[in-house]
Amino acid sequence: MPINQITVIGTGHIGGSFALAIRSGGFRGxxxxxxxxEVLQAAQVRxxxxxxxxxxxxxxxxxxxxxxxxxxxxxxxxxxxxxxLLPPDTLLxxxxxxxxxxxxxxxxxxxxxxxxxxxxxxPMAGKERSGIEQATPDLFDGAYWIFTPIDQRLHARSGEYxxxxxxxxxxxxxxxxxxxxxVCAWTSHLPQMVATALGSALLEEMGDDRQALxxxxxxxxxxxxxxxxxxxxxxxxxxTNADNLQPALLRLEQHLAHLRENxxxxxxxxxxxxxxxxxxxxxxxxE
Amino acid sequence: MPINQITVIGTGHIGGSFALAIRSGGFRGxxxxxxxxEVLQAAQVRxxxxxxxxxxxxxxxxxxxxxxxxxxxxxxxxxxxxxxLLPPDTLLxxxxxxxxxxxxxxxxxxxxxxxxxxxxxxPMAGKERSGIEQATPDLFDGAYWIFTPIDQRLHARSGEYxxxxxxxxxxxxxxxxxxxxxVCAWTSHLPQMVATALGSALLEEMGDDRQALxxxxxxxxxxxxxxxxxxxxxxxxxxTNADNLQPALLRLEQHLAHLRENxxxxxxxxxxxxxxxxxxxxxxxxE
Numbered sequence: 001m002p003i004n005q006i007t008v009i010g011t012g013h014i015g016g017s018f019a020l021a022i023r024s025g026g027f028r029g030x031x032x033x034x035x036x037x038e039v040l041q042a043a044q045v046r047x048x049x050x051x052x053x054x055x056x057x058x059x060x061x062x063x064x065x066x067x068x069x070x071x072x073x074x075x076x077x078x079x080x081x082x083x084x085l086l087p088p089d090t091l092l093x094x095x096x097x098x099x100x101x102x103x104x105x106x107x108x109x110x111x112x113x114x115x116x117x118x119x120x121x122x123p124m125a126g127k128e129r130s131g132i133e134q135a136t137p138d139l140f141d142g143a144y145w146i147f148t149p150i151d152q153r154l155h156a157r158s159g160e161y162x163x164x165x166x167x168x169x170x171x172x173x174x175x176x177x178x179x180x181x182x183v184c185a186w187t188s189h190l191p192q193m194v195a196t197a198l199g200s201a202l203l204e205e206m207g208d209d210r211q212a213l214x215x216x217x218x219x220x221x222x223x224x225x226x227x228x229x230x231x232x233x234x235x236x237x238x239x240t241n242a243d244n245l246q247p248a249l250l251r252l253e254q255h256l257a258h259l260r261e262n263x264x265x266x267x268x269x270x271x272x273x274x275x276x277x278x279x280x281x282x283x284x285x286x287e
Numbered sequence: 288m289p290i291n292q293i294t295v296i297g298t299g300h301i302g303g304s305f306a307l308a309i310r311s312g313g314f315r316g317x318x319x320x321x322x323x324x325e326v327l328q329a330a331q332v333r334x335x336x337x338x339x340x341x342x343x344x345x346x347x348x349x350x351x352x353x354x355x356x357x358x359x360x361x362x363x364x365x366x367x368x369x370x371x372l373l374p375p376d377t378l379l380x381x382x383x384x385x386x387x388x389x390x391x392x393x394x395x396x397x398x399x400x401x402x403x404x405x406x407x408x409x410p411m412a413g414k415e416r417s418g419i420e421q422a423t424p425d426l427f428d429g430a431y432w433i434f435t436p437i438d439q440r441l442h443a444r445s446g447e448y449x450x451x452x453x454x455x456x457x458x459x460x461x462x463x464x465x466x467x468x469x470v471c472a473w474t475s476h477l478p479q480m481v482a483t484a485l486g487s488a489l490l491e492e493m494g495d496d497r498q499a500l501x502x503x504x505x506x507x508x509x510x511x512x513x514x515x516x517x518x519x520x521x522x523x524x525x526x527t528n529a530d531n532l533q534p535a536l537l538r539l540e541q542h543l544a545h546l547r548e549n550x551x552x553x554x555x556x557x558x559x560x561x562x563x564x565x566x567x568x569x570x571x572x573x574e
Contacts, residue, residue, distance in 0.1 A: 124502055144502050175498075183499040186492055191506040194485060197542040198478070199562030205473055205538065207565060211460075212470040213572035215411055215431050219478040221569065222509050228566040231559035242550040249547040251492065253540050255484040260536040263529040272518035275486030278494060279515040282508065285500035 001089070001157050003164060005030040007063040009056055009078060011043040013126055014095050015069030016135030018168065019048035024137040025167030034059035042132045056082055060090070065161055068094040072236035076105045079118065083109040086117070091157040093119045097127060097184065098240040099148045099177040106150060115151035119158050120177060122146045123170060124188070127237075128229040141169030148177040185244035189237055192226055193249060196234075199227030288376075288444050290451060292317040294350040296343055296365060298330040300413055301382050302356030303422030305455065306335035311424040312454030321346035329419045343369055347377070352448055355381040359523035363392045366405065370396040373404070378444040380406040384414060384471065385527040386435045386464040393437060402438035406445050407464060409433045410457060411475070414524075415516040428456030435464040472531035476524055479513055480536060483521075486514030 006022075008015040011033040019031050033040050033049035040052025053059035060066050060082055068075045075096045083106070086092060096102050099120050106118040125143040145165050149158075162172050175183070202224070206212045238245065255271070262268050293309075295302040298320040306318050320327050320336035327339025340346035347353050347369055355362045362383045370393070373379055383389050386407050393405040412430040432452050436445075449459050462470070489511070493499045525532060542558070549555050 124504060128506075142503070146502075173498075183493070183496070183502070186489060187499055187502055187504045187507045191485070191504065191510040193543070193546050194481060194510060195506070196558055196562040197539060197546055198481060199565040200558045201535075201539050201542045202473060203561045203565035203568070205535070206470070207568060209470070210572055211462075212474055213569050215433075215470070215474055216429070216573055217411060217474045217478070219415075219482070219513050220474045221573070222512060223478040223481060224562070224566055224569060225509060226506050227562035229559070230563075231556045234559065235555065238550040238555055245550060246547050248488075248492070249543055252484060252488050253543050253547070255488045256480070256536055256540050256543070259480050259484055260533050260540070263525040263532060268522065268525055269518045271483055271487045272516070272521065274490045275483040275511070275514035276517075278486040278490035279511055281490070281494060282500050282511060285497055286503055286508070 001064070001160060003029055003064045003157060003160050005032065005063045006065040006067060007032040007034060007060050008049065008067050008069055009034040009059065010068065010070035010074070011035045011039055011049060012069070012132050013129045013135050014123065015067065016043050016046065016048045016132040017126065017137065017139035018067065018069065018095070019043070020046065020135055020137035021140055021168035022164055023047070027164060027167065032059050032063060039132055046132065046135065048132070048135065057085060060086060063090060064157060065091045065093065068092070068096070071233065072096045072098055072102065072240050075102055079105045079109055083117070088117065089156070091119060091155040091161055092117055093121050093161060095121060095123055097122055097188070097237050099180045101240045103148065103150055103177045115149060115153045116155050118150065119155060119161065120148045120150065121165070122148070122180065127188070127192070127233055128226045130230045130233050138169065143170050145170035145172045146180055147172055147174045148180045149174060181241050182244050185241055185248050189241055189245050190248045190252065192229060192234060193245065194252065195224055195226040196229070199224045288351070288447060290316055290351045290444060290447050292319065292350045293352045293354060294319040294321060294347050295336065295354045295356055296321040296346065297355065297357035297361070298322045298326055298336060298339070299356070299419055300416045300422050301410065302354065303330050303333065303335045303419040304413065304424065304426035305354065305356065305382070306330070307333065307422055307424035308427055308455035309451055310334070314451060314454065319346050319350060326419055333419060333422065335419070335422065344372060347373060350377060351444060352378045352380065355379070358520065359383045359385055359389065359527050362389055366392045366396055370404070375404065376443070378406060378442040378448055379404055380408050380448060382408060382410055384409055384475070384524050386467045388527045390435065390437055390464045402436060402440045403442050405437065406442060406448065407435045407437065408452070409435070409467065414475070414479070414520055415513045417517045417520050425456065430457050432457035432459045433467055434459055434461045435467045436461060468528050469531050472528055472535050476528055476532050477535045477539065479516060479521060480532065481539065482511055482513040483516070486511045
């Protein structure tokens with residue numbers, strides 16, 4: 001079942017980049033965008049979409065795939081608003097950075113056929129930016145696009161859609177939704193919160209010290225790059241993954257306290273050795 | 288007073304890179320290295336030094352400048368061992384990453400003339416590596432080399448030495464020693480401890496999960512790059528700057544706890560806005 005028309009709801013940084021990426025990857029069908037009028041205009045100027053329709057109920061008409069690429073809260077609302085209007089041969093999918101609450105809503109809306117109607121997806125890219133202005137066709141190149149199927153029965157267009165996703169340069173993998181949220185809490189959401197906390201603390205302590213900030217400490221620049229991430233992107237991630245993120249933050253606080261209490265003992269060496277080992281494993285895994 | 292001969296005590300990553308850098312910057316005098324025999328041999332093979340002498344008392348003979356480029360503990364010991372042997376027209380200087388305890392030892396050894404005998408220095412570079420094998424002549428290019436003079440009276444060769452330092456591509460600035468240690472606790476030592484704590488916590492929680500580590504989260508990779516830093520370099524930094532690093536770590540723990548308790552409130556927005564503002568100021572300061 002070929003994909004002739006796709007509707008992207010939310011044509012900002014992720015949705016806009018996806019549209020640009022599949023276009024440059026050779027997709028010849030129609031791309032309909034759905035967003036606020038000024039965003040749609042910008043997306044059309046960028047060549048991301050063929051047409052823009054502000055009303056999602058109109059925008060989904062005739063599409064084989066509907067991709068929800070809004071913040072998570074709006075994805076959850078949209079499943080409820082749009083889901084029941086879609087014919088069963090339209091595949092509904094998304095790009096939300098947390099999956100469990102999205103899957104729960106899909107189950108509530110679609111019942112027994114949730115797995116066949118909705119394919120949850122999460123591209124691991126771009127969470128430090130927002131807006132169509134910064135959309136780019138190579139955003140997903142080399143990144144993982146995680147799918148968290150609700151059950152074994154998939155929509156007949158799932159295969160074609162996964163192939164389309166891979167034309168962006170992304171590598172698709174599948175994972176259980178609950179495991180996805182735990183893994184992302186540790187590997188993506190915790191690092192963001194650390195950068196935010198470090199940036200916030202530094203502003204209070206050193207924010208007015210131009211000489212200190214100008215020292216070009218590479219460590220500081222790296223450790224706070226994502227401190228520039230917008231709240232608008234992260235609000236819903238924090239809200240919908242708090243159950244995993246809270247214990248992760250608490251564990252990190254405990255590790256920091258342990259370092260603080262052991263700056264002059266050999267316990268510090270143990271911590272450096274664990275961190276060194278972690279880094280070696282990370283490098284091996286990313287080869 | 289030109290510099291015709293310089294002794295570098297500790298020809299590892301920092302000392303070896305300095306020797307390579309001044310050589311490639313046009314220094315035509317003699318460079319004597321002092322380290323363990325196998326390190327001296329490697330430094331000579333790399334072309335970093337003209338000759339190597341394992342005994343520091345012998346290695347400093349006839350040099351106009353003696354640069355202590357060992358870990359901080361050994362710098363402090365060396366000031367005591369070598370300082371009294373040096374004629375007053377030899378400038379003693381160092382590369383230690385903390386300055387207050389080093390300055391205190393120089394005052395104890397040299398008394399009233401400490402400022403004229405010893406020029407404390409700190410190149411802001413390379414603390415994630417160790418060893419002559421990774422030494423490189425461009426290590427200091429674009430980095431700050433902070434000097435923390437003990438008082439207003441400087442050694443007559445200080446000007447020439449600062450000019451020599453700038454041939455490495457480093458920019459020299461001066462700072463009060465106590466202020467240096469506070470500023471570096473926040474902008475350099477805290478970011479390292481955060482990377483170490485994050486790496487250590489991740490090893491315990493996710494260390495055996497190859498799929499999770501392989502997800503190529505850019506945030507995770509960036510936030511743990513310096514988790515590979517060697518304990519051998521950081522032990523003495525933590526030991527000699529614990530008084531500044533402890534309160535910095537405690538403040539960060541408080542900011543993390545505040546985030547953890549406010550994942551679902553608008554307080555999270557305030558934290559993101561502070562972090563965004565911090566990042567803007569950092570970018571402006573680094574232009």
